[in-house]
Amino acid sequence: MNIELFAHPFSSYCQKAITAFYENGHPFALRMLEPGNEAWEELARIWPIGKFPVLREGERVVPEATTIIEYLHLHHPGPVPLIPDDPDAAIEVRMLDRFFDNYVATPQQKLVADLLRPEAERDPRGVADARAALDKAYAWLDARMAGREWAAGAFSLADCSAGPQLFYADWSHPMDGRFPNVAAYRERLMARPAFKRCIDEARPYRAFFPGGAPDRD
Numbered sequence: 001m002n003i004e005l006f007a008h009p010f011s012s013y014c015q016k017a018i019t020a021f022y023e024n025g026h027p028f029a030l031r032m033l034e035p036g037n038e039a040w041e042e043l044a045r046i047w048p049i050g051k052f053p054v055l056r057e058g059e060r061v062v063p064e065a066t067t068i069i070e071y072l073h074l075h076h077p078g079p080v081p082l083i084p085d086d087p088d089a090a091i092e093v094r095m096l097d098r099f100f101d102n103y104v105a106t107p108q109q110k111l112v113a114d115l116l117r118p119e120a121e122r123d124p125r126g127v128a129d130a131r132a133a134l135d136k137a138y139a140w141l142d143a144r145m146a147g148r149e150w151a152a153g154a155f156s157l158a159d160c161s162a163g164p165q166l167f168y169a170d171w172s173h174p175m176d177g178r179f180p181n182v183a184a185y186r187e188r189l190m191a192r193p194a195f196k197r198c199i200d201e202a203r204p205y206r207a208f209f210p211g212g213a214p215d216r217d
Helices: 012-024 038-046 065-075 087-116 124-144 157-172 180-191 193-208
Strands: 003-007 029-032 054-057 060-063
Touching: 003 012, 003 038, 012 065, 012 157, 012 193, 029 038, 038 054, 054 065, 060 065, 065 157, 087 124, 087 157, 124 180, 157 180, 157 193, 180 193
Parallel strands: 003 029
Antiparallel strands: 003 054, 054 060
């Protein structure tokens, strides 16, 4: 059966899932999500929560980027095992996946969401808290990445998550030379062919970034 992926190329969580597809050469049909189009209406039917990405293969519907990568690992294994066979190593990879989603992506999205609000409805305290949370996450990761190439040894689910989350987080809350190990890791992720392809495919949509995308990357 053919795999369909309901997604948009500029979404960080979509890029996380798409990186896994590209890393192992899994073919898929992109159901490009745009407001009101057929794919959007179909997404609302199969996953009323409305969040994306969502994978569909036959009658099977799999929401959430992490779960999609787990599904690919289980049902369509490729040459790059994104989840280790060793249970303890797999726990570390899954923990880091949650780290990037919860402690990098969540405060980053707070910064983006605040810019989308009318000026009178913005939340300076919430923005300050989000910036402090990102600094704390950057600092923890900087210590961890000293002497490491990838987050948990070999390239994994954790790095699929790290790529887009660090990519956009540095746009909203730049590291500015304070976290050199994280910055170097981000550069390696950007050079990884699977994620680099995601970056290139998202370039036409950079005008969507609230406050304007920086003139770099």
